[in-house]
Amino acid sequence: MENIIIKIREINLNGFSIKISMLLVIVNFMASSCSAFSYHDKKEILSTQKDSVMRKAIGDSIYTIITEAKSVSASLKLRTTDNQKDSIVTIKVNKNEKSILNFILSAPSNFERNDIVYGKYLPNFFVTFIANKGKKCYAYFDFGLKKWAILNSDGKELVRYDLPTNDVLRLANQIFPECNYFNVLLNNK
Structure with a gap:
C-alpha cells in the first residue's frame, strides 16, 4: 500500500513539474515574440497594405514621398483680372486633411485615364509633399480641364491623369x- 502511495505522489509531482515547465516555455515564447517584432517591422507591414495601383502609376520613390510626407502644404494661385502678376496663397495642411488627401489620391480611378482634351492646362491648386531628408514632389490640379499631374522636385512633370471625381475640389474648397x-x-457640377 505504501508503494502505491509513493508512486501516486511521484506521478503528481511529475505532473506538477510538467505544468511548470510548460508554463515557463509559454512565458518565454511570449516574451521573445514581443521583443522580436519591432516598430519598423509594423511600419513595413502597413506600407505594403496600401494601394499598389498608385505605386505602379507614379513610381516607388514618389509614392513614398506622398504617403510618408512629414509636411504637406496647399497653394492656391489667384489669377488677377487685369492680367498682372498672379498671387499665390500657401497654407500648411493639417493632419486630418493630409490623410483625406492621401485617401483621395490613392483611389485607383485617379490613375486610369488621361484623355486628350482641348484647352490649356492651367493648374491653380498645388500640393507640396515634403518627406524626410528634403525629398519633395508636387501635385498640380486643373479643375477646369479636370486634370492633375505629379511633378518631381525639379518641377518636371512625371505623369498626368484625369480627375474622375470632384473629391479634390471639395478638399480644396475646405482648405x-x-x-x-x-x-x-462645386455648385455648377
Missing part, C-alpha cells in the same frame, strides 16, 4: 473656404 472659384465650380 480655402474663402475662394469663390471653388464654390462656383
